[in-house]
Structures are given as structure tokens and as C-alpha cells.
Amino acid sequence: MKVHLVNPSDMSFGTAVITPRWLYVLAAATPAAFGNAEICDETLEQLDPSRIAAGDLVGIGIHTGNAFRGYQVGKIARERGAWVVFGGIHATLYPEEALDFGAAHCAVKGDGDVVWSQVLRDCVSGSPKRIYDGGRVEPGQFLPARWDLLPENSYMWASVQTVRGCSKHCSFCSVWRTDGQRPRQRASDTVIQEIVQLRRKGFRFMALADDNFYPVSLTDLRLAERQGNTQKLNQLRTIRSERFELMERLADLPADTVFFTQITMEAAEDTDFLDAMRKARIKGALVGVETVTPEGLKTVFKDFNSSGVSLVQRLQTFREHGIHVLGSFIFGLPSDEPDTFDATAALAQESGLTFAQFVMLTPFPGTVDFQRWEKAQGSTPTRISGVPVTRYWLTPAASRPKMFMPHPSMSSEELRERTQGVWDRFYSLRSIWERSRCTPNLRARLAFIFVSKLYRQMYAGTGISTDSAR
Ligand code: B12
Numbered sequence: 023m024k025v026h027l028v029n030p031s032d033m034s035f036g037t038a039v040i041t042p043r044w045l046y047v048l049a050a051a052t053p054a055a056f057g058n059a060e061i062c063d064e065t066l067e068q069l070d071p072s073r074i075a076a077g078d079l080v081g082i083g084i085h086t087g088n089a090f091r092g093y094q095v096g097k098i099a100r101e102r103g104a105w106v107v108f109g110g111i112h113a114t115l116y117p118e119e120a121l122d123f124g125a126a127h128c129a130v131k132g133d134g135d136v137v138w139s140q141v142l143r144d145c146v147s148g149s150p151k152r153i154y155d156g157g158r159v160e161p162g163q164f165l166p167a168r169w170d171l172l173p174e175n176s177y178m179w180a181s182v183q184t185v186r187g188c189s190k191h192c193s194f195c196s197v198w199r200t201d202g203q204r205p206r207q208r209a210s211d212t213v214i215q216e217i218v219q220l221r222r223k224g225f226r227f228m229a230l231a232d233d234n235f236y237p238v239s240l241t242d243l244r245l246a247e248r249q250g251n252t253q254k255l256n257q258l259r260t261i262r263s264e265r266f267e268l269m270e271r272l273a274d275l276p277a278d279t280v281f282f283t284q285i286t287m288e289a290a291e292d293t294d295f296l297d298a299m300r301k302a303r304i305k306g307a308l309v310g311v312e313t314v315t316p317e318g319l320k321t322v323f324k325d326f327n328s329s330g331v332s333l334v335q336r337l338q339t340f341r342e343h344g345i346h347v348l349g350s351f352i353f354g355l356p357s358d359e360p361d362t363f364d365a366t367a368a369l370a371q372e373s374g375l376t377f378a379q380f381v382m383l384t385p386f387p388g389t390v391d392f393q394r395w396e397k398a399q400g401s402t403p404t405r406i407s408g409v410p411v412t413r414y415w416l417t418p419a420a421s422r423p424k425m426f427m428p429h430p431s432m433s434s435e436e437l438r439e440r441t442q443g444v445w446d447r448f449y450s451l452r453s454i455w456e457r458s459r460c461t462p463n464l465r466a467r468l469a470f471i472f473v474s475k476l477y478r479q480m481y482a483g484t485g486i487s488t489d490s491a492r
């Protein structure tokens with residue numbers, strides 16, 4: 023039995039930005055008796071069905087955005103007589119759907135690191151269960167990825183995860199529900215080993231693919247102290263000191279290694295942490311600003327963010343400590359007014375952001391927003407090509423609405439136009455030229471302009487949606 027792992031995508035470009043980490047982690051979880059897993063990342067090239075033989079096993083990892091293509095791949099594999107198994111965030115939330123629409127024999131919920139070998143054994147013996155629960159594995163059980171199986175020169179950035187889960191509970195994000203609110207942090211040894219291996223393979227840019235690189239804030243520590251909760255305080259201090267240990271070790275790596283991560287803006291109050299990041303050459307971070315209004319922050323359960331002057335100061339602090347910020351903003355919140363767009367554009371310019379993204383509020387399954395929206399749709403939701411809009415991922419991407427949640431005072435078209443306007447202002451040639459001063463010389467300045475324009479082109483106008491905007 024040959025094991026295939028497929029990362030589904032409608033579009034293939036022959037090259038991709040970031041390595042899909044799950045492929046290489048599951049390859050590591052595949053017992054040696056099965057040989058090396060055959061990996062297919064469809065963002066590079068489409069699956070060649072003739073490589074799948076009857077009796078093989080095909081593992082398909084899906085998030086909501088690529089579930090539609092994933093289910094097509096499942097049907098192709100099943101027709102060829104293979105065992106079909108689904109996993110990933112979307113299969114975790116809707117395991118039955120993978121059986122109904124993806125022709126799966128079984129679906130795996132949660133982490134695949136430990137349960138995968140069991141699934142393979144059960145398929146070999148011809149009696150897999152319908153649904154497996156891989157749960158949330160402990161940090162010591164996270165498997166380092168099989169980077170030796172990575173194709174040469176296909177990706178620009180490698181991805182290494184250092185911590186999983188997030189203690190916050192933002193309304194548009196599923197991470198805290200699926201991956202849990204307890205940070206599960208890997209030991210620095212295993213992280214460094216992976217990074218060294220990736221360097222040897224030629225990588226210099228690495229994404230620390232964490233939900234939140236700053237799992238313990240100073241506020242968390244103060245709270246535990248005030249509550250006299252010694253056990254909690256010690257746990258938090260241990261997590262924090264392990265973060266510093268990891269960053270010290272990253273700092274010892276050769277100087278041309280560059281990291282990027284995702285972090286909450288609370289880190290701005292922890293300048294020791296920011297300085298350690300700079301030394302570790304974590305040169306950039308996506309920060310979820312989300313909205314500039316206090317009402318908006320309340321709506322998304324993100325009270326730990328700031329608004330107004332304090333927001334500008336916090337974002338500038340990152341820059342002052344050598345960390346470039348990619349600010350992530352959400353439009354379409356019920357509290358947004360027409361002037362929120364202008365205020366956001368002005369703040370994005372003022373606060374020293376290097377890049378910014380302006381996404382539309384989208385209900386992702388597993389989130390509080392989704393639950394509310396699904397409930398509001400009632401028992402007879404709108405249908406697109408016969409499919410309830412609350413299962414929009416079961417329709418081709420082109421037929422999905424750009425806006426899902428009606429706004430109390432602005433039409434979808436108005437929201438879209440105003441959002442585009444903010445993209446246009448932030449990425450006007452003049453603004454980019456101003457920002458490009460952060461680079462050391464003219465050549466770098468020109469490269470910065472090119473990357474900024476490319477980024478804007480890739481994201482704006484796609485109706486791209488809320489991520490775990492951290
Ligand atoms: C790093 C990251 C990115 C990076 C890199 C993506 C890449 N090429 O890998 C970037 C920034 C590019 C990105 C982009 C996006 N992302 Co993202 N991303 C993440 C993040 C933080 C980590 C993913 C990761 O590498 N994890 C490490 C691996 C090892 O874990 P894993 O993928 O979960 O896999 C484990 C299990 O799920 C399981 N498993 C996975 N697949 C399979 C398959 C089988 C057969 C089995 C048995 C098990 C199994 O086993 C694995 C090992 O334990 C996750 C958050 C998260 N906690 O997952 C969000 C997350 C996946 N992203 C999300 C979103 C929304 C997006 C975007 C749509 C955002 C946007 N607005 O553009 C885009 C979509 C990009 C695309 N088309 O693929 C959402 C997905 C929500 C959903 N319901 O689909 C997540 C969950 C964050 C969130 N808010 O909830 N992302």
C-alpha cells in the first residue's frame with residue numbers, strides 16, 4: 023500500500039510562497055513500513071490520478087477554502103480503488119461531510135501526529151473506523167516535519183510551528199476552539215533542529231507558523247499574580263522563559279536567516295520581548311489590528327487591542343524595536359460607519375506599518391460569528407445553486423457571495439468599494455515610496471515597491487476574508 027498525501031488547490035503555479043506544513047508532518051507520522059509518503063501539493067501542480075493504484079491510501083488535508091477541490095480529489099482517489107482519508111481544520115469541524123461529499127472511508131478530527139499510524143493500520147486490515155479523533159497532542163508529541171521529502175526550489179518560505187493554540191477568544195477565529203486556549207509550546211531543541219535542516223536545504227526565510235507567537239502577556243502574569251494563583255503563575259512564567267530561550271537560540275543562527283510570525287499587539291508593552299525578537303531576527307509580524315473603533319473591538323471580543331492614540335503608539339513601538347508590522351484590518355463589522363474607512367486609512371499610514379491587509383468580515387465555521395450567522399439564517403437559509411449559503415464551501419468559489427453578513431447601514435457593494443478605496447490609498451505609489459524609506463539603499467527601495475504592489479495585487483479585489491487576524 024502506497025501512502026499519498028494531497029494538499030488540494032484549484033490553481034497550480036509551479037511555485038508557492040509557504041510550505042504547507044501538514045504534508046511533511048503527516049509524512050513524518052507515516053510508519054517506515056509504508057515507505058515514504060508520496061506528496062502532492064496542488065498549489066505546485068495538479069494531482070496525476072494515474073499515480074494512485076487500487077489499494078493505495080490517499081490522505082487529503084482541507085481547510086474551508088479548499089474543501090471543494092479536496093472533495094473532488096477524494097472522489098477521484100476512491101474511483102481508483104484507494105482508501106480515502108480526510109483531515110485538517112475543515113474535516114475536524116465537519117467530519118461527516120468528508121464522508122458524504124468527499125467519498126471518504128474515514129475522517130480524522132484534530133491533530134494527525136499520533137493517530138495517523140492507527141488509521142493506516144486499520145485500513146491495511148480492511149476495517150477503518152468512520153471517524154477518528156486525534157485530539158490535541160501534547161507539545162512533546164508534535165512531530166518534526168520530514169523536510170528531506172521537500173521538492174527542491176519550489177517554495178520561498180519554509181514553515182516551522184513553535185506553539186499551537188491561543189488563549190484569546192476572538193469572535194471571527196476558530197483557532198481557540200479547535201486548537202485550544204492552552205498554548206502548546208514545542209521545546210526549542212526540536213524547533214532549532216528543523217530550522218538547521220531547512221537552512222541546509224537552502225532556506226533563509228522561515229515563517230513561524232504559530233497562531234500567536236506571544237502566548238503569555240504581561241497582563242496574564244499580573245492577573246495570575248493578583249489572583250494569588252501560584253500554580254498558574256509558574257506555568258505562565260515557564261512558557262515565557264521558554265520563549266526567550268528559543269529566541270536566544272534563533273539569535274545564534276547565521277545572520278542571513280530571517281523569520282516572520284503572527285502576534286497580538288499586547289507584545290508592544292513588553293519591550294524585552296520585542297528586543298529578543300529583533301535579536302532573533304524575527305523581522306516581521308502580522309498583527310491583528312482588526313478595527314480602529316472601540317465598539318468594533320468589543321464586537322469581535324478583542325478588548326485587549328487598543329484604539330485611537332494608544333493604538334498608533336503600540337504599532338509604532340514594534341517599529342521602534344526593529345519589527346516590521348503587517349497590520350490586518352477587518353471591514354464590515356456592524357459598528358463600521360462610512361468614516362471608519364477614512365479613519366482606518368489614516369491610522370494605517372500614521373502608525374508606521376510596513377504592509378497592511380484590509381479583509382472583509384467572513385463567517386468561518388467553528389467561530390462565534392459563524393454560529394450567530396447560521397442561527398440568523400434560520401431553518402430556510404438562502405440557497406446558492408441549491409446549496410444553503412451556510413455551507414458555501416460546497417459550491418465553486420466563483421459562485422460564492424463576496425459578503426455573507428448583511429451590514430445594518432451599508433450595502434455589500436458600498437462596503438466593497440470603500441474597502442478597495444483603503445487598499446488604493448495605502449498602496450498608492452506615493453505612500454509606498456514614503457514607506458520604502460525603511461530599506462537601506464535604492465535597490466532595496468525598488469524591491470520594496472515591487473513587493474508592495476505585488477502584495478496589493480494578490481490580495482485586494484479577491485474579496486479575501488478574515489483570517490485568524492491575530
Ligand atoms: C501558517 C498559516 C497560514 C500561512 C501558511 C499557509 C501554508 N501554506 O501552510 C498563510 C499566511 C499563507 C495562511 C494563509 C491563509 N490562511 Co492560514 N493558517 C496558518 C496557521 C496559523 C498554521 C497552519 C500550520 O501550518 N499548522 C501546522 C500544521 C502541522 O498543522 P495543521 O495544518 O493543523 O495540520 C495538523 C492537523 O490539522 C492534521 N491534519 C491536517 N491535514 C490532515 C490530513 C489528514 C489526512 C490527516 C489524517 C490529518 C491532517 O494533522 C496535522 C498535524 O497535527 C493556521 C492556524 C492553525 N492553527 O492551523 C491558519 C489557518 C489554517 N488559516 C486560515 C485561513 C482562513 C487562511 C486564509 C484563508 C487567510 C486569508 N484571509 O487569506 C489563507 C488561505 C491560504 C490558502 N489558500 O491556503 C484558517 C482556516 C480556517 C478554516 N476553517 O478554513 C486557520 C485555521 C486560522 C483560523 N483563523 O482559524 N495561513
Ligand code: SF4
Pocket residue numbers: 188189190191192195196197198233234286310489490491492
Ligand atoms: S485571532 Fe489571533 S488572538 Fe484571536 S483567538 Fe485567533 S489566534 Fe488568538
